[in-house]
Amino acid sequence: MNKIINVLIAEDEPLIIGLLKKIFMQLSDSNGDWKFKLHPTQNCDDALKKIDNAIIETPFDLALLDINLPPSKQNNVLCGEDLGIELRKYFPQVKIIIYTANNDNYRLNNILRSVNPDGFLIKSDIDYKGLMMAIHRVLTNPPYYSPSILNLIRQHITSDFVLDATDRVLLHELSKGTRTKDLPNFVNLSKGGVERRKRHLKEVFNIEGKGDKKLIQIAKDRGYV
Known part of the structure; x- marks a missing residue:
């Protein structure tokens, strides 16, 4: 059959x-x-x-x-x-x-x-x-x-983080040129929550203290956007 x-x-x-x-x-x-x-x-x-x-x-x-x-x-x-x-x-x-x-x-x-x-x-x-x-x-x-x-x-190449849907949407919108103040329209976060999430992503990618442009670039290099 x-x-x-x-x-x-x-x-x-x-x-x-x-x-x-x-x-x-x-x-x-x-x-x-x-x-x-x-x-x-x-x-x-x-x-x-x-x-x-x-x-x-x-x-x-x-x-x-x-x-x-x-x-x-x-x-x-x-x-x-x-x-x-x-x-x-x-x-x-x-x-x-x-x-x-x-x-x-x-x-x-x-x-x-x-x-x-x-x-x-x-x-x-x-x-x-x-x-x-x-x-x-x-x-x-x-x-x-x-x-x-x-x-x-x-090689057991693992990391202790996984980018969730909110992270990916945030990176996607930043790569499109969406301003930080407008990001709460796209993710379920306050403006303060958006800033904290961006800081966390910069820590994850080991670029603390760098600007959003660097965050977008490394996210593109690693295939997230």
Whole structure:
């Protein structure tokens, strides 16, 4: 009996979406019990609509999430990591594969701790066959981590902090040029709370005493905005 596997794809590059469709077709051909129903999206808002529909209709079994996606215009979902957190909230059994070009250890560690993906891939680590193998492994015997992620785990590069949704929204708005006095319109903090949160972020990134420009730059360098 064929198993219908509902798959959410959050990827803003049409060529990659086409590549993933080809991979799923090959996986279906090689395993007669697997039939995939793909739900491709190219930004966070469209992905959130798919998630809302799946809550009412059929849950997702698998999700492939690129980290760098156009952020939601409606709420605080800014990237693939935030989508992964949303999916975990509504579909506890969903298997999540995250892939990214970013190789900053702090950023990768944050994703490992906040989403705990079943598959985690650095794009430079994998080719077509490697991506197909990763998807097959996650469906049959997770987890699957690409070499750079395995190296990160082996070296025990961890931190005692995880940037939460408020941190990421605050950094996102600062990077857009939003003034500090206007930030309480975007995060559930008072003006004093915003200032305290910024000071904490500067401590986290070891740039105490520096200005917001430096905070934005290091957040960009590490892939948070």
